[in-house]
C-alpha cells in the first residue's frame with residue numbers, strides 16, 4: 001500500500017497531491033509540467049516537501065509533522081528513468097548486481113535468475129552497455145532496480161526515449177514483471193496507450209493537483225470540455241478475449257459481449273483477456289446496422305448519457321452489452337438527425353485500423369505467409 005500526501009512549492013509551481021494505491025501499477029498521467037516527475041522525486045527523497053507524509057508498505061518514509069525523512073538510499077526504492085544510466089565500464093552482470101550492495105542481506109528477496117529470465121537478458125550478461133540496443137539497455141536498468149529488492153519501483157517515462165518498435169519490445173517485459181513480482185510500481189507516462197495497457201489505476205495530474213484517481217477506463221475517458229488535443233487523446237478502455245488469428249487477412253478476432261473486435265496483426269498469447277484502448281474520435285455511432293461501410297468492428301449497446309453544453313459537440317456514452325462503456329464525440333447536428341437519445345439502442349462503429357497495436361498485449365506482426373498457407377513467425 002502506498003499513501004502519498006504532499007504539499008510542495010518549487011519556484012512558481014505548487015504541488016498538492018494526495019493518493020493511496022494498492023499493488024500493481026499506479027500510473028501518474030498528465031501533460032508536461034503537471035507535476036509527475038515532482039511526485040517521483042518526492043517519493044524517492046530527492047526533493048523535500050514543505051508538508052507531507054509518505055508511507056510505503058507500512059514503512060513511513062516521510063512525515064514532516066513527526067520529523068521523519070528517510071534518506072533516499074534508506075527508502076529502498078528502485079528507480080528507472082528515461083535513459084538507462086548504466087555503468088559503461090561494467091558488464092551487464094555487474095550492472096545488475098550493483099544494486100544489491102545497498103540492500104541488507106535479509107531484505108534481498110528478489111533473486112537473480114528469475115529477473116534475468118523475466119526480462120529476457122540472460123544472453124547479454126557478459127556484454128557492455130555500449131553494445132546493447134536502447135530497449136536492451138532499458139531492460140537491464142529495470143533488472144538492476146528490481147534486484148535491489150525495492151519496496152516500490154519508480155519508473156519515470158521508462159519508454160520515452162525508445163522508438164515505437166523498441167517500446168513494443170519492452171512493454172511485455174514490464175507486464176511480466178508487474179505480474180510475476182509482487183512489487184508495486186509507480187509509473188510516469190504521458191502516453192495514453194501505455195497507461196491504458198499497464199495500469200491498475202491512474203492518478204491524473206493537472207497543474208500540480210490530482211484531478212482524477214481511478215481505473216484507466218474511468219480516468220482516461222473523454223470529457224465534454226476537453227481541448228481539441230485532449231479529445232484525440234481520450235480513450236475508452238474495454239476488455240475482450242482473443243478468439244483466433246485469421247492468417248488470410250492477418251487480423252486477430254477478439255470476442256467482446258457487445259460484438260467482435262478486429263485487431264490488425266497477431267496478438268500473443270493467442271488466448272486470454274486483452275485490454276483495448278479505443279480512441280473516442282475514432283468511434284462513429286449508427287442506428288440500425290449500416291451496409292456498405294468498411295468498418296468491421298461493430299459494438300452493440302444503449303445510449304446511457306448524452307452531454308452537451310450548447311456548443312457544436314455532444315459526448316455520448318454507450319453502455320455496451322457486458323457492462324463496459326464506449327464513448328463517442330458527435331456533433332449535436334448528427335444526433336438530432338439520427339434522433340438519438342438516452343435509452344436508444346445504438347451501434348458503435350470502430351475503424352479497426354485505428355486500434356493501436358500498443359493497446360493490446362504482446363502483439364506480433366503477422367509474418368509473410370508460407371507456401372503451405374500457414375502463417376510464418
Ligand SMILES: Nc1ncnc2c1ncn2[C@@H]1O[C@H](COP(=O)(O)OP(=O)(O)OP(=O)(O)O)[C@@H](O)[C@H]1O
Nearest residue numbers: 010011012013031032033034035036037038039190
Ligand atoms: N527545481 C525546480 N525549481 C523550480 N521549479 C521546478 C523545479 N523542478 C520542476 N519545476 C517546475 O515544476 C513544474 C512541474 O515539473 P515536473 O517535472 O514535475 O512536471 P512533469 O509533469 O514531470 O513534466 P514532463 O512530462 O515534462 O516531465 C514545472 O512547471 C517545472 O518547471
